[in-house]
Amino acid sequence: MAPGAQTVLNFRPPSPEIGSKADFVPPTISFLQGKWYITHSTLPMWKSNRNVTVTYTPLPNNGDVLDDLVEYQPLKSDKQKKLEGYDTPDANVSASYSWRGRGLLKLITSHWQVLGYGDEDDGWIVTYFSKTLFTPAGLDIYSRRKGGLSEGLLLRIRNDLRKINDENIKILAACMFAVRHDWEK
Structure with a gap:
């Protein structure tokens, strides 16, 4: 790629009923695994919390199933x-x-999917999560890099989310907010 050229971001709508994008290649488990910083979201819970991360670890006996650990501070x-x-x-x-939750949360379930991802800025993911009894449907942007994504990449992601052929995603993309992080620590 030429210096200064940008890769094309590849997004898909969140539901097979809407139509899957034929050229969408899902991320590998090795891409997903590890710690991610949730930098932008529509989930109201993150407005009153900070330093939100999610860590995915493949389970030893079933590499396709991921241990899911979300950590945060009020x-x-x-x-x-x-x-x-x-x-x-x-x-x-x-x-x-x-x-599916563990411990006291074992009866709680939700559904989520990757809408887009890439390796720019050390890696990023956009996820869509369905509505549950406790949360509205929403979007998250993850960054692999502590400090978050560059402003340019973040702008491209947000613009491309608004182009997805799904009215709900367009509305959610317009409602995203920055999740607070104490990057200096």
């Missing part, structure tokens, strides 16, 4: 909180997972 406390669960791949939709 805005006015240094207490570390966490949500633990696991993600099982959806056999019918690529890069789509069913989350």
Whole structure:
């Protein structure tokens, strides 16, 4: 690629009913695994919390199932909180997972899928999560890099999300907010 040239971002709509994008290649488990910083979201819960991360670890006996650890802190406390669960791949939709909580959350489930991802700025992912009894449907942007994505890449991602042929995604993309992080620590 020529210096200064930008790769084309590849997004898909969130539902097979809307139509899957034939040229969308799902991310590998090795791409997903590790720690990600949730830098932008529509989930109301993240407005009152900070330093939100998610760590995916393949389970030893089933490499397609991911251990899912979300860690965060309330805005006015240094207490570390966490949500633990696991993600099982959806056999019918690529890069789509069913989350089930662990411990007290074991009866809670949700569904999420990757809408887009790339390796610019050390890696990024956009996920769509379906509505549950406790949360509205929404979008998250993850960054592999502490400090988040470059402004240019973030702008491209947000613009491309608004081009997805799905009215709900367009509305959600317009409602995204920055999740607070204490990057200097």
